[in-house]
Amino acid sequence: MTPWTPCPYAGIYRHDGDSLVRHWARLHAGDAEPMPTDPALLDAWALYHNGEFERAVHAGLAAGGDGLVLANKAACIYANYVEPGEQTRLQLLVSAAERAQAHQASAPRNANAWYWQGYALGRYSQGVNVAKALAKGLGGKVRQALQTTIELAPNHADAHLALANYHAEVIDKVGELIGSMTHGARKDTGLALYRKALALNPDSAITLHEYANGLLMLEGARALEEATRLRERAAAFEPLDAMERLYVEANRMALED
Template identity: 65%
Template sequence: MDNWTPFPWTVNPRFDGAHLQQQWDRLHTGDAEPWPERADVLEAWVLFHNGEFQRAAHAGLALGDVGMNVANKATCIYANYLEPREHARQQLLLEAAARAEALQKREPNNAGAWYWQAYAMARYSQCISVAKALTQGLGVKIRQALETTIALAPRHADAHLALAGYHAEVIDKVGALVGGMTHGASKDVGLALYQKALALNPDSAVTLSEYANGLIMLGGHKRMDEARHLQDRAAAVQPLDAMEQLYVASVRLVLEG
């Protein structure tokens, strides 16, 4: 594995196990990841929240199945926000998706295994173009994985958000008629899922910004003011950990552009 691009900022205060326990519910409302009972798994999560993504991924992989969710999350977040090389980004996402899919077979009730497969494939689809991904059948896999995630973890806010994004992106790329008939996409279902995600995790920069993007894709100029309000709220969030810092920085960059 090549050396990954370092996280460009410092998380302050840095996390240790005790500090992470205090903030766990706030940081993991989105992915519904349960508190790790094992010290070695906890240490991998500490690395992740401090922005040491490569070390977190290595640590998680070394632990086997019990560390797979943290390894895949570290890989996906790094690939999406920090990896500058397109081929390497795609490869990392495909590797995470494959690991998650393999974990599903061993632990079919592990919501994270389904979610991180869907997340990795969705980001990979954006790399190669959503339209191309749909022709390869990736859309069906993403939708089914997210639906399974929600069935296993009904309060998984990020799964609701990602499934809403599926409906929005399909309609945005191929239209409501083809999207509905061929890919099961629905504007009303997408909007309802965004609203559910917001209800589950209302103060998350991820939720606010992704909901804003979805409103633009599904509602166009009619929802632009509402979308901008959500983006402004996302940009005003004070990030707690490395992932939130990356996300808030990306939102602020969009608003400045």
């Protein structure tokens, strides 16, 4: 396999098991992932938070069990924000979705086994064209996985955010009427999910950035002022790890555009 592209912020953050114990609640306010009790798995998570995504994937796969959540998160974030090759990016997302689905079989009540399937398939759909992905039935899989996540973990902010993105993306690509009748996507539901995500995780550049993007898809130009305010809040955010830094920088680029 082609070597992974280094994260531009690897080496800036120096988390270890001890620092993750102190910062876990803040770093995982979005995905509601329980802090590992196994020190080795906690150290493996430190690789992820430091931006060493490839090593984190290998460590998560080696750990098995709940380590699959780490492997899938590291692969998805790397694919979405670092990997420059489109085909490699899409394959990483497909592999993560397949691992997550297999994880569901062994741990059906693990909320993040469902979440990372929904997230990976959602990002994959964006890459191959949302309308085409919907025609292949991927939309229903994304929606089911994210709804199951929320059923299992009602305070999973990122699942609310990703499901809101589903509604926004579908409506943006196929329109509100077809989106509602054929794919169960509704503007009011999307907006409510964004508000819920923000209420659950208000101090998050990720939530603010995705909410701003979704508002523009659902409301158009009339939401520009509010979207800009959300992006300005995200741009002022002080990242605590490499992933947050990736989101903050993406948000700053969106503001400049």
